[in-house]
Amino acid sequence: MSVSALTADLVLPSPVLLVDDEPGERQRLEALLLDLGYPADALVFAASLKEARACLIDQPIALALVDLGLPDGSGIELIDELRTRDPGLSIMVISAWRAREEIFAALRAGATGYVLKERDDLEIMLALRSVLRGGAPIDPFVARQIIEELPAGKVGQPDDGGLTPRESEILRLVAEGLGNRDIGERLFLSRYTVESHIKRIYRKLEVSSRTQAIHAAGQRGLLA
Amino acid sequence: MRWLALLVLWAFAAPAWAQAPASAADCTTRILAVHAGPAGADGVKPAAADWQAVSLPDEWNRRHPDFAGGSIWYRIDWRQDCPGAAREPVALLLQSVVLAGEVFVNGRHLWSDTHLTEPLSRSWNMPRQWMLPENWLHDGVNTIEVRVSGVAGQSVGLGPVFIGDPGHIGRLHDSLRWHHRTLFEINLIVSGIVGILFFCVWIMRRDQTFYGWYAFSSLFWMAFAANILIISPWPFTSSLMLACVNIIALLLSVACFCMFTWRFGEQQVRPRTERTLWSVTGVLIAALALAPLSFVNAAQWAGFRAAAIIFLANCLQFLVHAWRTRRREHAILAACLMVLPVAGLHDALVLTHLIDAQPIFPWSNIASTFALSAIMGLRHARNLGRIERFNEELAESVAKARRELTVTLEREHALALSHTRLQYQLQIAHDLHDGLGGALVHMMRSVERSTEPLAPPQVLSMLKFIRDDLRQTIDTNYSASVTIPATPQEWIAPLRHRFTAMFDELGIASEWLLPEAWRTPPAALQYLALSRLVEEALTNVIKHSGARNVQLRLDLPEADKLVLRVEDDGAGFDVAAVRQAGISIGVRSMTARIVRVGGSLDVVSEPGRTLLTARLTLAGA
Incomplete structure (x- = not known):
C-alpha cells in the first residue's frame, strides 16, 4: 500500500508546531508529515517549552504535536497554554513509552489525541491521518479512566458537564476494544458522528478538569 | 511478750491499801482494822474466833494454800471523825475482788456480782465505787463486809479498799479505771486492728509468711489479754477452764511471735529449733487441756513461765542476731523487743517498792506494737519500692527490646526488600532472556545460515520484532496492569x-x-x-x-x-x-x-x- 494512497482526500491544517527535543524523532515525524503532503514551510519545530512559546508569539498554528518529556518542563504545561489560547486547536501528544497516567493528564489538559513513538511509521502515520481527518483517537484505558472521572449526566439536563447516555455508551464500547467504525455500526451512527462524540467527551474532560482547578483554587482562597 | 502486763495485775500491782487522807472538809475517814475469815457452810460469816487480822491487798490462798474453793469474808472497820456534829457523805471504792463477791454496809446488802457460784463473775480487775447511803451509817465505828468467792487452785482475795470523801474517791476511781481497764482496752484494740491488718496483708501475700505469724501472734494475744477485761466467764463453764484457755492462747501467741521474728529477721533457724518450740508449746497445751484438777494450777504456772522464758530468750537471741547482721531493720526490731522485758523489769521494781513510779508496761506494750507495725510498714514500703524499681527496670528493658526489635525488623525489611528487588531483576533478566534472547539467537542463526546478503526489509523486520518484544517486556514489568x-x-x-x-x-x-x-x-x-x-x-x-x-x-x-x-x-x-x-x-x-x-x-x-x-x-x- 503506497503512502500516496493514504494521503488522498486530506485537508491539511497548517502550520504545524512540532515540539520534541530529540533530533532523530523530529526528523522522523517531519518525514511522516512531509509524506502526508505537508509542504516543508508549513512545519515549525521547537525543542523546548521556551522555543515553543517563542514560536507561538510569531504565528498562529493549526495543529500541534507535543512530546511530553521536554528539557525545561512537561509538555502538559504547553498543551494547557495552547488549549487556553485556542479552544479549537488539534493537539496530539507524542509520547515515548506508554505512560498511561501521563497521557491521561495530557488529555485532561486539552490534548485531542496521542500516539506512541515506538510504534511503526505506518501506525503513527495512520494515527496522524485520523486526526487530520477530524478523528479523535482514544483507547480502552482512556475510556475507562473517563468513565470513572466524569459523572453520568442527568436525563433532561444535557449540558451539565456529565456524560450523555450516548457518550457513556460509546465509551463503554471503546473500553471493550471496539474501533470507531464498529461502534458506529453498533449504534447506527456514522463513524464521524462517533468521533465528534469522542471529541466532545474530551472537551468535557478538559472543562471538568478546569472547573475542578477553579473550584480547588476557590477553596484555597486564590480567587476572590 | 505483753503478758508481763498480766504479771503486774496478777501480783496486785496497785498501791497497797490506803486510807483516804483528810478531805477538803474537816472530816477524816480512817480504816481501823481489817479482818478476814473463811465462810462457813452456805457462805455464812465466820465465827468470831475465826476472824484474823489481815492487811489489804490480801491474797488469802497464799497464806492458805489448801483453800478448796468457797467464800472468804473480809470485815473492814472504819470511822469518820468530824470536827462538827454533822457527818460528811462517804464513798467506797473496791479496786478488785478476786474473783467475785458481794458487799454489805453495817449488815445491809450494798452490791453483789451477778454470779457468786461457778461459773463465777470476774471482778478481779474491775474497780468499783459506791456512795454509802447516809442513813445506813452511824457515828463511831462502821463496818463494811465483803464476801469473796473463789475456786480451788486459783487466787482468792481482796484488793485495796478506799473509803472517804466522794470527790477524792471519784478521782481515784477514774485513775484506777484508766490504768487497769482503759489502757488495756486500748492495748486490745491496737493488737486487734494490727492483727487483722497484717492478716489481710498475709492473705494477699502468702509468701510473706512473717505477716501471717505476726497476725496470729496478735490475735492470740488478744484472746489472752481479753482475760484482763472480761467480767463474765462466758462462753466457758468454769473459771478454771477459762484460765487454761487463757494460758493456751498465751503460749500460741509466743510461739507465733517467735516464728515472726525468725521469718522477719530471715534467720537461718534450724528446723530442730522450730520443732522444739512447737513440741514444747504442744506439750504444755496438752497438759493444760488434760491435766487433772489437782495439777491444773501447776500446769498454768508452768505454761505461763515457759511462755515468759521463751519470749525473753527469743528477744535476747534476736538482739544477738541484729548485732550480727547489722541491718537497720533488725536493730530497730531488736530494740523494740527489748522494750518489753525492760518495762517488765521496771514494773517489777515498782512492785517491790524499790522505785516509786507507775507501772509502764501497758504503755510500752502499745508503743512496741506501734513500733513493730511501723517496722513492718517500712518493710512493706521497701518491697513496694523494689517493685516500683522493678517496674521501671522492666519498662526500660521492654523499651530496649522494642528498639532492638525495631532495628531487627527494619533490617529484615530491608533484606526482604533487596531480596524482592533481586527477584524482580531476575524476573526481568529472565523475561529478556526468554523473549529477546530467544529471538536474537534465532535471528543470528538465520543470518549465519543465509547464503545471500540480507535485504534491508528483512533486517528491519528483525529489528522491529526485537523492539516489540522489548516493549512488551518493559510494559509487563513496569505497568501496573x-x-x-x-x-x-x-x-x-x-x-x-x-x-x-x-x-x-x-x-x-x-x-x-x-x-x-x-x-x-x-x-x-x-x-x-x-x-x-x-x-x-x-x-x-x-x-x-x-x-x-x-x-x-x-x-x-x-x-x-x-x-x-x-x-x-x-x-x-x-x-x-x-x-x-x-x-x-x-x-x-x-x-x-x-x-x-x-x-x-x-x-x-x-x-x-x-x-x-x-x-x-x-x-x-
Whole structure:
C-alpha cells in the first residue's frame, strides 16, 4: 500500500508546531508529515517549552504535536497554554513509552489525541491521518479512566458537564476494544458522528478538569 | 511478750491499801482494822474466833494454800471523825475482788456480782465505787463486809479498799479505771486492728509468711489479754477452764511471735529449733487441756513461765542476731523487743517498792506494737519500692527490646526488600532472556545460515520484532496492569482497538469473535505470548498480505484448552519456505514462543487464505 494512497482526500491544517527535543524523532515525524503532503514551510519545530512559546508569539498554528518529556518542563504545561489560547486547536501528544497516567493528564489538559513513538511509521502515520481527518483517537484505558472521572449526566439536563447516555455508551464500547467504525455500526451512527462524540467527551474532560482547578483554587482562597 | 502486763495485775500491782487522807472538809475517814475469815457452810460469816487480822491487798490462798474453793469474808472497820456534829457523805471504792463477791454496809446488802457460784463473775480487775447511803451509817465505828468467792487452785482475795470523801474517791476511781481497764482496752484494740491488718496483708501475700505469724501472734494475744477485761466467764463453764484457755492462747501467741521474728529477721533457724518450740508449746497445751484438777494450777504456772522464758530468750537471741547482721531493720526490731522485758523489769521494781513510779508496761506494750507495725510498714514500703524499681527496670528493658526489635525488623525489611528487588531483576533478566534472547539467537542463526546478503526489509523486520518484544517486556514489568485480564474481551480490548483503528484507516474489515469469559484463565506467560502472537500476526496482515478481511477467533473447546485462530484473505506465503529460510522471523519466533508456554502453532497459507492456529493447554490457577 503506497503512502500516496493514504494521503488522498486530506485537508491539511497548517502550520504545524512540532515540539520534541530529540533530533532523530523530529526528523522522523517531519518525514511522516512531509509524506502526508505537508509542504516543508508549513512545519515549525521547537525543542523546548521556551522555543515553543517563542514560536507561538510569531504565528498562529493549526495543529500541534507535543512530546511530553521536554528539557525545561512537561509538555502538559504547553498543551494547557495552547488549549487556553485556542479552544479549537488539534493537539496530539507524542509520547515515548506508554505512560498511561501521563497521557491521561495530557488529555485532561486539552490534548485531542496521542500516539506512541515506538510504534511503526505506518501506525503513527495512520494515527496522524485520523486526526487530520477530524478523528479523535482514544483507547480502552482512556475510556475507562473517563468513565470513572466524569459523572453520568442527568436525563433532561444535557449540558451539565456529565456524560450523555450516548457518550457513556460509546465509551463503554471503546473500553471493550471496539474501533470507531464498529461502534458506529453498533449504534447506527456514522463513524464521524462517533468521533465528534469522542471529541466532545474530551472537551468535557478538559472543562471538568478546569472547573475542578477553579473550584480547588476557590477553596484555597486564590480567587476572590 | 505483753503478758508481763498480766504479771503486774496478777501480783496486785496497785498501791497497797490506803486510807483516804483528810478531805477538803474537816472530816477524816480512817480504816481501823481489817479482818478476814473463811465462810462457813452456805457462805455464812465466820465465827468470831475465826476472824484474823489481815492487811489489804490480801491474797488469802497464799497464806492458805489448801483453800478448796468457797467464800472468804473480809470485815473492814472504819470511822469518820468530824470536827462538827454533822457527818460528811462517804464513798467506797473496791479496786478488785478476786474473783467475785458481794458487799454489805453495817449488815445491809450494798452490791453483789451477778454470779457468786461457778461459773463465777470476774471482778478481779474491775474497780468499783459506791456512795454509802447516809442513813445506813452511824457515828463511831462502821463496818463494811465483803464476801469473796473463789475456786480451788486459783487466787482468792481482796484488793485495796478506799473509803472517804466522794470527790477524792471519784478521782481515784477514774485513775484506777484508766490504768487497769482503759489502757488495756486500748492495748486490745491496737493488737486487734494490727492483727487483722497484717492478716489481710498475709492473705494477699502468702509468701510473706512473717505477716501471717505476726497476725496470729496478735490475735492470740488478744484472746489472752481479753482475760484482763472480761467480767463474765462466758462462753466457758468454769473459771478454771477459762484460765487454761487463757494460758493456751498465751503460749500460741509466743510461739507465733517467735516464728515472726525468725521469718522477719530471715534467720537461718534450724528446723530442730522450730520443732522444739512447737513440741514444747504442744506439750504444755496438752497438759493444760488434760491435766487433772489437782495439777491444773501447776500446769498454768508452768505454761505461763515457759511462755515468759521463751519470749525473753527469743528477744535476747534476736538482739544477738541484729548485732550480727547489722541491718537497720533488725536493730530497730531488736530494740523494740527489748522494750518489753525492760518495762517488765521496771514494773517489777515498782512492785517491790524499790522505785516509786507507775507501772509502764501497758504503755510500752502499745508503743512496741506501734513500733513493730511501723517496722513492718517500712518493710512493706521497701518491697513496694523494689517493685516500683522493678517496674521501671522492666519498662526500660521492654523499651530496649522494642528498639532492638525495631532495628531487627527494619533490617529484615530491608533484606526482604533487596531480596524482592533481586527477584524482580531476575524476573526481568529472565523475561529478556526468554523473549529477546530467544529471538536474537534465532535471528543470528538465520543470518549465519543465509547464503545471500540480507535485504534491508528483512533486517528491519528483525529489528522491529526485537523492539516489540522489548516493549512488551518493559510494559509487563513496569505497568501496573500485569494482572491477567478478567475476561477475553478485556484481554483483547487494547489490541483490538489499536488494530481496528489502523484497519479502519486502511479499509480492512475485521471480525473479532471471543467468548464472554475464560473457562480457565491462562497463565501470565501464556497470555503475554498470545498477545505477542496477535500483535505479530495482525502486523503481518497489515504490512504484507494486502488482505481485505481479517478474523480473529478465540475458542475454549475444553476447560483446559484454548484455540486462537487468526485468518485473513491476503496474498499468503509459502509456509515451508518461510520456516526454512527464515524470511519471516516473526513466524518462527512465535512458534518457539507458543511452544515454550505449552502450546503449538500451525500456519496454513495459500493465496487468499492464511490461517494461524495456536493451541494452548491451560494449567489452571
